[in-house]
Amino acid sequence: MSQQLFTQTTFAKIxxxxxxxxxxxxxAIFLLCMLSFLTLYSASGQDFSVLIRQAIRVxxxxxxxxxxxQCKPQQFYRYSVILYILGxxxxxxxxxxxxxxxxxxxxxxxxxxxxxxxxxIKITTPLMIAxxxxxxxxPPKPMQIFWAVVLIALPTLLIxxxxxLGTALxxxxxxxxMLFFANLSLRFMLVTSSVLLxxxxxxxxxxxxxxxxxxxTFLHPEQDPIGRGYHIIQSKIAIGxxxxxxxxxxxxxxxxxxxxxxxxxxxxxxxxxxxxxxLGCLVLLSLYxxxxxxxLYIAVRADDTYSRLLAGSLAVTFFAxxxxxxxxxxGVLPVVxxxxxxxSYGGTSVVTLLASFGILMSIHTHRKFIPT
Amino acid sequence: xxxxxTVQNTLQENRKFLNRVxxxxxxxxxxxxxxxxxxxxxxxxxxxxxxxxxKTNRIKSLPLPPTRGIIYxxxxxxxxxxxxxxxxxxxxxxxxxxxxxxxxxxxxxxxxNEKIQQFLRQQKASKRFSSIPLLWQLTDEEAAKFAAxxxxxxxVDIQARLIRNYPYGDLTAHVVGYIGRINAKELAxxxxxxxxxxxxxxxxxxxxxxxxxxxxxxxxxxxxxxxxGRAVQIITSNQPTMGNDIYLTLDIDLQKTASxxxxxxxxxxxxxKPKTGEVLALVSQPSFDPNPFVAxxxxxxxxxxxxxxxxPLFNRAxxxxxxxxxxxxxxxxxxxxxxxxxxxxxxxxxxxxxxxPNSTHKYRDWKKNGxxxxxxxxxxxxxxxVYFYDLARNLGIDRIYQALHQFGxxxxxxxxxxxxxxxxxxxxxxxxxxxxQAWFPGETLISGIGQGFTQVTVLQLAKATxxxxxxxxxxxxxxxxxxxxxxxxxxxxxxxETPIQLQNKNLQNIVDSMVGVIHSQHGTARRxxxxxxxxxxxTGTAQVFGIKQEEEYDEDKTTQxxxxxAIFIAFAPxxxxxxxxxxxxxxxxxxxxTAAPMAGKIIKQFLHNTQKGV
Numbered sequence: 001m002s003q004q005l006f007t008q009t010t011f012a013k014i015x016x017x018x019x020x021x022x023x024x025x026x027x028a029i030f031l032l033c034m035l036s037f038l039t040l041y042s043a044s045g046q047d048f049s050v051l052i053r054q055a056i057r058v059x060x061x062x063x064x065x066x067x068x069x070q071c072k073p074q075q076f077y078r079y080s081v082i083l084y085i086l087g088x089x090x091x092x093x094x095x096x097x098x099x100x101x102x103x104x105x106x107x108x109x110x111x112x113x114x115x116x117x118x119x120x121i122k123i124t125t126p127l128m129i130a131x132x133x134x135x136x137x138x139p140p141k142p143m144q145i146f147w148a149v150v151l152i153a154l155p156t157l158l159i160x161x162x163x164x165l166g167t168a169l170x171x172x173x174x175x176x177x178m179l180f181f182a183n184l185s186l187r188f189m190l191v192t193s194s195v196l197l198x199x200x201x202x203x204x205x206x207x208x209x210x211x212x213x214x215x216x217t218f219l220h221p222e223q224d225p226i227g228r229g230y231h232i233i234q235s236k237i238a239i240g241x242x243x244x245x246x247x248x249x250x251x252x253x254x255x256x257x258x259x260x261x262x263x264x265x266x267x268x269x270x271x272x273x274x275x276x277x278x279l280g281c282l283v284l285l286s287l288y289x290x291x292x293x294x295x296l297y298i299a300v301r302a303d304d305t306y307s308r309l310l311a312g313s314l315a316v317t318f319f320a321x322x323x324x325x326x327x328x329x330x331g332v333l334p335v336v337x338x339x340x341x342x343x344s345y346g347g348t349s350v351v352t353l354l355a356s357f358g359i360l361m362s363i364h365t366h367r368k369f370i371p372t
Numbered sequence: 373x374x375x376x377x378t379v380q381n382t383l384q385e386n387r388k389f390l391n392r393v394x395x396x397x398x399x400x401x402x403x404x405x406x407x408x409x410x411x412x413x414x415x416x417x418x419x420x421x422x423x424x425x426x427k428t429n430r431i432k433s434l435p436l437p438p439t440r441g442i443i444y445x446x447x448x449x450x451x452x453x454x455x456x457x458x459x460x461x462x463x464x465x466x467x468x469x470x471x472x473x474x475x476x477x478x479x480x481x482x483x484x485n486e487k488i489q490q491f492l493r494q495q496k497a498s499k500r501f502s503s504i505p506l507l508w509q510l511t512d513e514e515a516a517k518f519a520a521x522x523x524x525x526x527x528v529d530i531q532a533r534l535i536r537n538y539p540y541g542d543l544t545a546h547v548v549g550y551i552g553r554i555n556a557k558e559l560a561x562x563x564x565x566x567x568x569x570x571x572x573x574x575x576x577x578x579x580x581x582x583x584x585x586x587x588x589x590x591x592x593x594x595x596x597x598x599x600x601g602r603a604v605q606i607i608t609s610n611q612p613t614m615g616n617d618i619y620l621t622l623d624i625d626l627q628k629t630a631s632x633x634x635x636x637x638x639x640x641x642x643x644x645k646p647k648t649g650e651v652l653a654l655v656s657q658p659s660f661d662p663n664p665f666v667a668x669x670x671x672x673x674x675x676x677x678x679x680x681x682x683x684p685l686f687n688r689a690x691x692x693x694x695x696x697x698x699x700x701x702x703x704x705x706x707x708x709x710x711x712x713x714x715x716x717x718x719x720x721x722x723x724x725x726x727x728x729p730n731s732t733h734k735y736r737d738w739k740k741n742g743x744x745x746x747x748x749x750x751x752x753x754x755x756x757x758v759y760f761y762d763l764a765r766n767l768g769i770d771r772i773y774q775a776l777h778q779f780g781x782x783x784x785x786x787x788x789x790x791x792x793x794x795x796x797x798x799x800x801x802x803x804x805x806x807x808x809q810a811w812f813p814g815e816t817l818i819s820g821i822g823q824g825f826t827q828v829t830v831l832q833l834a835k836a837t838x839x840x841x842x843x844x845x846x847x848x849x850x851x852x853x854x855x856x857x858x859x860x861x862x863x864x865x866x867x868x869e870t871p872i873q874l875q876n877k878n879l880q881n882i883v884d885s886m887v888g889v890i891h892s893q894h895g896t897a898r899r900x901x902x903x904x905x906x907x908x909x910x911t912g913t914a915q916v917f918g919i920k921q922e923e924e925y926d927e928d929k930t931t932q933x934x935x936x937x938a939i940f941i942a943f944a945p946x947x948x949x950x951x952x953x954x955x956x957x958x959x960x961x962x963x964x965x966t967a968a969p970m971a972g973k974i975i976k977q978f979l980h981n982t983q984k985g986v
Contacts (some may be wrong), residue, residue, distance in 0.1 A: 177396070183388050237429065240414040240422020253430055253596075278415040285404055292400055296393050308389060316396060323403050330410050 020069045020365040022298070028291045029065075029357060032342040033058055035272070035284060040345055042250050043271040054345055061354035068358030072366050073307050076359060077131060084128035084151075090117035091158040118167045119348040121155045123356055125171055126313040129178045134306035139183040148179060166336035170320050177316035181299075181309055231267065235329050239273040246277030265344045266337055269329040292319045298364045307363045314356045431607065432597050435568040438588030439534065441615030443548055443578060445624040446650075446853055451548050452579065454534040458515045460507040464495055466527030473525065480521065481514050483507065503531065508667065536572065536666045540624065542659035543631050546687045547622060547789075547851065549577020550662035566590055572666065576687075578620065578851060581788050585855055588615035619853040621650035629977050630655040633970035639937075639957040640688035642834035642849075643974055646949045648866040649838070649847030651787065653974065654831075656688040690792040693827040694956055697912030697963070698755045699941050700776065700822040702882050703836065704763060705748050707775030709878040713766045716881045719747045722758040728765070728813055735761050735817050738913070752885035754894050755911060757821045764820020769811055772819055773799045778872050779836040780846060781828050786867075787849045795832055798825035823915055833954035837941040841908075841949035844872035844879060883908050887946045890968075897940065897968040905979055908949075909942030909971065911963030935959040940967035944975045951978045 016023045036058075037051060044050035094117050128151055136144055152175030160168040180189060238252065247253070252274040273281050295315030302308040318341060325340040327333035339349050414422065443452035460481075467473050474488055483506070491506045507514070515530055522529070536551050538544060551572040554562070558573055567573070568590060574580035591612030596605040630641040634657040643653040660677055677685055686692070708714040724742035725734040737743070737757040743750070751759035764772060776782065782797030796802075798819060800811045818824040831849065839846040848867035855862045886908035889895040896911040914937040938960030943952040953971040960966035 180396070181389065181392050183385075183392065234429075236414060236418075237422045237425045239411070240418045241426035243415055243419040243423070253426060273411070273415070278411055281411050281415075282408065285408065289400070289404055293397065296397055296400075300390055300393050305385075312389075312393065312396070319400055319403075323407065326407055330407065330414060332406075332410055 017365070019066060020361060021066065022069075022294070022361045022364045025291065025294050025298075025357060025361060028287055028294065029342070029354070032287055032291070035287075036268075036343045038249060039268055039272045039275070039343060042252055042275060043268055044345075046250065050345065054350075057346075057350050061350040064351055065354035065358035065361070068355055069361040069365065071362050073304075073310075073359075073363050076127060076310070076362070077306055080124075080127040080131035083124045087117060087121050087124040088155060088158065091121065091155060093117070095158065095161055116348040118159045118162070118164055119352040121159065121171060122167075122174070122317060122352055123314075123359070125152065125155055126174055126178060126310055126317065129175055130306050130309040130313065133178065133182050133309055134304070139185060140179075145179070145184070148175070151175075164337070166324070166338040169336070170317065170324065170338070173320045174313050174317040177320075178309055178313040181312040231335055232331050235267055235270040236331050238267075238270040239330060242274040242277045244278045246273070246275050246280055249275055251275055265346060266325065266335075266339055267329055268343050268345070269326050269340050272343065273329075288319075288322050292322075295360055298360050301367070302363050303367050311360055311363050314360060318353070318356070430596055432595050434593050434595050436591035436593055436609065436612045437570045438590055438612035439614045440536065440551075440572075441586040441588065441857075442617045443586070444617065444619045445622045445627075446620065447623065448619070449624050450539055451544050451620065451622070451624070453537050453539065455537040457508070457533050457535040458510040459505045459531050459533060460510055460514075460518060461503040461505045461529055461531045462491075463503050463527045463529075468526075473528065477506065477525070477528070480517060481507065503529075505531070509535075538662050540627075541661045541663065542684075543624070543627055544622075545577075545659050545662040546656040546689065547577055547620070547627075547654045548662070549579040549581075550575055550665040551579050552665050575665070576791075577789060578618065581790055582618055582852070582855075585618060586615040589613035614857065616855045616857045618855055620851050621645075621652065621853045622654070622851060623652050623978075625981070626653040626974060626978055627655060629653075630970070630974050631657065631659070633973050634955075634957070637957045637960060637966075638682060638688065639955070639960065639967075640692055640830040641953065641955045641970060641974070642689050642830050643951055643953045643978070644834050644838045644847075644849050646838040646841035646943060646952045647847065649835075649849045650853065650866070651849050651851050652951065652978065654689050654851070656686070656690075656692075658682045658684040660684040687791070688956070688958075689830045690787075690789060691829070692956070693793050693795050693829055694937055694939070694958075695824070695826055695914040696781075696822040696828045696833065697914035697937070697939050698757075698822055699833060699910050699912035699939050699963075700820075700826070701752055701755065701760055702840065702886055702910050703775055703779055704760065704767065704772060704820060705752060705885070706840075706874070706878055706882045707771060708763050708767055709748075709881065710775075710874065711767065711771060713771075714748065714763055716748050716878075719745050719750075720759055720762055721745050722751075722756050724758070726758045726761040726817070728817070731814075733814060735814070749881070749885045749888060750894075752882070752910065753888040753892050753896070755889075755896050760820045761817040764816050765813070767816075767820070769799060769816045769819060772816065773797055776826075779839055781826075781832050781836060783832075785829075785831050785835045785849050787831060788851050792831060793829055795829050796825060796827040822912060830954050830956050833939070833941050833956075834952060837943055837954055838949075838952035839872065840879075840882070841943035841952050843876075844874040846870070846872070883946060886910055886942075890942075896962075896964040897942075899964065900942075900968055900972040900975075902976075905944055906946040907942050907944040907972070907975060908946040909940060909968065911968060912939030912941070913937070913961070913963050914939055935961050938963045938966035940964070940971050942968075942971050942975065944979060950982060951975060 013023075016026070037055065040054055041048070041051050129148055132148060132151060133140055133144065140148065152172060156168045156171045156175075159171065176189075241247070242252075252271055272284065276283075292315055295311060295318065299308050299311035299315060302311055321338060321341045324333060324336065325338050325344075328335055328338065329340075339346055341349070341353050440454055442450060442454070445451055460477075462473075464470060474491075477483060478488065487507065491504065495504050510518070510530065518525075518528075518530060538548060538550065552575045553571055554567065554573045559567075562573070566587070566589070570587070570590065574583040574586065579586065589612060591610045593609035594607040596607055626643060630643065630653045634641055634655055637657060639657055641653060641655045642651065644651055664673065705714075709716060722737060722739075722742040722744060724737045724740050726737070727734060735757070738755070742758060743754050743756040746754065746756050746759055748759070750756070767775070773782075776797055782795055784792050784794055798811075798815070803809055803811050803815075803825075815824055819826055835846065835849050838849075846869040848869060850864060850867070852864040854864060887906050889909050889911065890897045890900045890907045892898070895901075897909055900907055900909070936959070938955075938957040940955045940963045941953070943949040951974075953974055955967040955971045957966045957970070
């Protein structure tokens, strides 16, 4: 009996090794996908076609992930610059001729499918910064810091113009994380952060009205329960009414009865929390924690600077998305329109996400010294 | 390029990087802990609060209005019912392009621009997510047309409602009454629970008097609704109790005969069964169609009804007060016999007028040259005024008051309808109080022939006639026959009032006199004479305005508005009365020529049907 198990496990191990896949990460991602399917089925009002569509996207994303896992990190290095420039161009294209979806120009209609360039930027920017910084000894010197900031700022501003404050903010975070991992002095970072924070009033001035409204609503959602505060109030109701054990799969009433808008996309965590309760949330958060920890572990164990910086940045980006989305849904952050990685409905998001995991796996499985 | 493959100062870099990673990891753990803390706050300590909010979000208590009871006549013919009506309704929040949808609907169903404007106005006044009617009372064809294309119109739907309907229209309007929309004043007095979900309430007639019986009990349902307020599922429900059905004592065939007989005139007819007080017919002309009152009519239409010269909304049987004229004579004759003030056989000589001693004022008889020698019987048969002037003088106003009062004049009859008038029986006290004057002897005389201050309603006349027919035992007139529902049926009891003390001989003499009014050669209503049964009755002609002493009343020359009212009371068969009738025809001239034939038709139909066993 143990003989069989032994052969089975080694068999699986060989498959994973051959495909350059990192088993723990793979399994965690797979589990997250399963949870995602369960929740989407409920949030969409038991619409099977929604599930099918998402499953296809997830399938495509898995293919992308496995493909990228085959590549060597050197190849990423080679294409970093080109991909970055391509990303910038696409962003410009969006601004010039975007499709209006929900009051923001974020999409490019490519006939067969719609493509959201800002998603791509989530990968190309880290690639670029990592490429740039790894050429020099760490910590980077002021001149290098300057240029790194420019490289971060360029896509950020283009995305903010769309307007998509949420994603822009996260690009900044991923760039900042990169700099942090590049041994930038802590003092320096604190100083810059305070300077940036003090600039918030200026930023406020440049914000659109609705963005300002979002922040105000965040602080006092009850003041406008039918209009702007609606999302937050309904989200809290959904989550709170879930209690410890949740209402059970398909038992969520807030989403199914259309009380929670965006229930399949940005607010999917609320659906999950309503149906699976606090216990379910703990499971979900544990999975996320595991994924992030694994990514950080991969970063620590990476061979070279480029890979390290890249892996670290991708890990932090992933985590930033998770915490911002959940923070928004549970009412501790303003509504910023950011999807929940691995759970929200949407194609481009899953593809880029699994692409970045593919890169991470590639980094991990192409190391020079891999213990057997 | 080689730099990529190696790390400078490996150990130190590794350690530094590791440190940084650990810092990040710590931040991650702290953040997650923070999220968990927040979740605990929401899902454990806030759980009850949010659960309640979730429930109020989606559970709505809806009242289930009861179905109103049906009103039938004595023989089970429907007088008031609930018919299904279809209306086309829109929920604006569910319609993407309102203008476009309205245009399409206009083309499809030929809707006038006026109706569209009305709809848009109502939309402004309505709550969010409420269903607003665009078209009331769709025809079957319109409903079918829309039903065929319904999938293409989101937010538009057909609603079925029950609407109150009166099949006999103006024939029963003054008895059955009608229901209308509850107004603010009524709302203040109603139980909020009982009338939530109901929009209508009885406004007049039986619909109002028996409102509690007919309304039933409102139920409620707890519904699960979605964010649009649309009901998705019923959770619990408490079914409403339907209103009770009511059977009236009315006979719609008799009602029709009376109505047709009175058509073209203004006036009222009331027919009662003397032994029980059951009202067989109650007609007021001109009448009106009550159906438009249910849904609400245009203010123009209502004004037209309200201000019409003929006053169709005015219930003449209940509210109309008229001088009784000569119809009081049998009652006063009976009284004088009871009081011993006169005998049945004593005669006087009627020359056409009467004078009080020490007065020059001539009190005229309607017959210019008088009736000659008349006994009480002849005086009743021919309606001699002079006889009764004398009789009145001998009785005195106090006893006249007593006599008429005991037959129910000057008081409400207590019929089961609201708003009947008491009429007026003058007396010394009354005159002192209202006119601050003493009673004049001349006023006694004219009271003796039912003129002057005396005022009666047709209902009082009918009841008094019925009392006479029932040997002086008054029965309370009522319209309710029985109340039924799914489980039980309850008969209404006939209410007997205090019998009037009468000597049988006196009563018989008076009845004989009244039979003579029809069946004797000189009777003022001899047109009704027939071979099958004996009718006992009395004609009356009520003066509308006074004539100067020297002038004569010339009917042909007098304009319609100033003509006398024609009155007639009767019961039949005289030996064992089954029906008593009172008729007033405003400005109808002579009682015998105008009012009597109407009563005759009713009596004939009733006795004919009774004979046939119908």
